[in-house]
Amino acid sequence: MPDIHPFKKKKETTPIQKLQLLITVVSRNQGNYFTDLYEKYDVTIQSSILGKGTATSEILSYFGLAETEKIVIFSLIKENKLSELFSILQEEIKSHENGIAFTIPLTSIVGKRTYQFATKSLKKGENHHGKSATI
Amino acid sequence: MENQQQFEVIFCIVNNGFTDLVMKTAKENGAKGGTIMTARGTGNKDTEAFYGIIIQPEKEIVMILVSSDIKDAILHALYNEVGMQTPGQGIAFSLPVSNVVGVSFTSFQNNL
Numbered sequence: 001m002p003d004i005h006p007f008k009k010k011k012e013t014t015p016i017q018k019l020q021l022l023i024t025v026v027s028r029n030q031g032n033y034f035t036d037l038y039e040k041y042d043v044t045i046q047s048s049i050l051g052k053g054t055a056t057s058e059i060l061s062y063f064g065l066a067e068t069e070k071i072v073i074f075s076l077i078k079e080n081k082l083s084e085l086f087s088i089l090q091e092e093i094k095s096h097e098n099g100i101a102f103t104i105p106l107t108s109i110v111g112k113r114t115y116q117f118a119t120k121s122l123k124k125g126e127n128h129h130g131k132s133a134t135i
Numbered sequence: 136m137e138n139q140q141q142f143e144v145i146f147c148i149v150n151n152g153f154t155d156l157v158m159k160t161a162k163e164n165g166a167k168g169g170t171i172m173t174a175r176g177t178g179n180k181d182t183e184a185f186y187g188i189i190i191q192p193e194k195e196i197v198m199i200l201v202s203s204d205i206k207d208a209i210l211h212a213l214y215n216e217v218g219m220q221t222p223g224q225g226i227a228f229s230l231p232v233s234n235v236v237g238v239s240f241t242s243f244q245n246n247l
Contacts (some may be wrong), residue, residue: 020233023144025170025198051198052171054158070170072198086234093237100200100237102144104230 017078017119019106022085024073025051026099031071037092038075041085042120046075053098068098076118077103141203142232147213148174151193153223160216161199164209167238169199200238 022043024034028050035046053068077085082103093099109115116122145166147157154171161169176192201209206229217223 023198049172054154054169054171072170072172082234086236090236100235102142102200102232102235104144105233 017080019076019109019115019118020079020082020103021106022073022075022077022101022103024075024099024101025053025070026073026093026096028069028071030096030099031073033096034073034092035075037088038073038077038085041077041081043075043077043081044120045118046073048073076106078119142200142235142238143203143206143229144232145197145199145201145206145209145213145227145229147197147199147217147225147227148176148194149197149217149223149225151195153217153225154195154197156223157197157213157217157225158199160212161197161201161209164212165205166199166201166209169197172196172198200232200235 022038026034031048035048038046049072051070051072053070086101089101093101109118113122145161147161149157151173158166158169172195174194174196176194199209210227210229213225213227217225217227219225
């Protein structure tokens with residue numbers, strides 16, 4: 001008879017890495033530069049949305065440039081990569097004028113494989129139908 | 136990291152063409168700038184099949200990063216100016232933000 005311990009986990013589980021939603025607003029032509037940069041920090045899920053910036057400068061509106069074309073990038077990033085990325089972002093954003101970036105903590109995400117994909121911890125050939133996934 | 140001041144991000148979803156009013160209202164209450172994204176609403180079933188043509192209501196989402204101190208003032212002003220009872224039919228909500236780069240603090244303080 002197999003030894004069953006319903007409340008005992010056999011495997012050692014790795015601590016769950018929390019995710020944050022990183023929102024970046026930069027000039028439209030710099031979108032690829034930032035998505036490429038984020039990929040170095042284990043970011044796998046990114047969506048870019050076209051947006052318009054509303055400039056506050058009176059000089060810009062004088063020239064009829066009150067609205068500037070922007071790109072809004074939504075990326076899922078692991079919390080332990082944030083401090084490293086933001087120290088670099090501070091310099092990057094300064095050199096690319098009129099850009100902002102900020103993060104919003106996620107409260108939940110569903111799907112084991114989704115989570116593994118988002119945290120880049122998915123191993124090749126892993127069981128496609130993972131057990132119920134709650135994080 | 137520029138974490139000394141608390142920030143929140145306000146999302147305001149309004150009917151197409153009301154972003155100027157949203158930004159005017161927000162700036163009057165101390166916001167510095169915002170980003171506009173276009174979107175489609177899916178809430179109103181009545182408008183979907185109008186004269187046999189499917190109409191998807193066009194919406195615009197305005198994203199404004201503001202200091203926590205002035206968030207309430209902006210949300211209240213947005214409710215009065217572009218709230219559900221106005222032609223703008225807007226929804227505004229705010230989310231906490233944990234890391235911020237790219238906001239110049241001096242210009243923020245000048246506006247306060």
